[in-house]
Amino acid sequence: MAPKTSYRSDDTPIGVIQRLRAALLAGGGAISLNTAALWLSDVAHLPTAHGGILKLLSVWFAPGIDRTAAFMGWPHARIVLVGNPSFQLSFHLLVGLLMAVLYALFVSPSLKANSVGKGLICALVVWFVNAAVVLPLTGEGFAGRTYLSVAGILVFAGAHTLFFLGLAVGFERMVEREPLR
Secondary structure, rough: OOOOOOHHHOOOOOHHOOOOOHHHHHHHHHHHHHHHHHHHHHOOOOOOOHHHHHHHHHOOOOOHHHHHHHHHOOOOHHHHHHOOOHHHHHHHHHHHHHHHHHHHHHHHHHOOHHHHHHHHHHHHHHHHHHHHHHHHHHOOOOOHOOOOOHHHHHHHHHHHHHHHHHHHHHHHHHHHOOOOO
């Protein structure tokens, strides 16, 4: 039996492009699942953590953004952008796709686990960083507990885990279906 071709050992430009393609497709599906789960929680009037990274970045880069916006004649650009649902959704989707690319290029080849294990490990690590660093820095406390109920924290953790499981399983299945040459 011939050994199975593995994407882990193919660092050629073609191999990287194929991994990126698989990452973007799997990441697009995974971020769509995540976004739908968060939207359903909003429809059910169950607040979850939203936009922690965007809030944090807008605070960190506020002086530069505000100076640039004022120079351009848009004195309230940061407030308009950060508070705009379309911008928030676009940012959410972009971050999801960026995480998918990082997963495909660095995480998946490094972790020695099956796709479900990889997804759960990523979900736990990234959730913990968000809960212990990002949300406290935005004034929301550990895991957002300043403003969220236990149910809201759990639903957010579930939607977050859904993203990483969908990404890991989808990516691995795409790579197995079209092994790199």
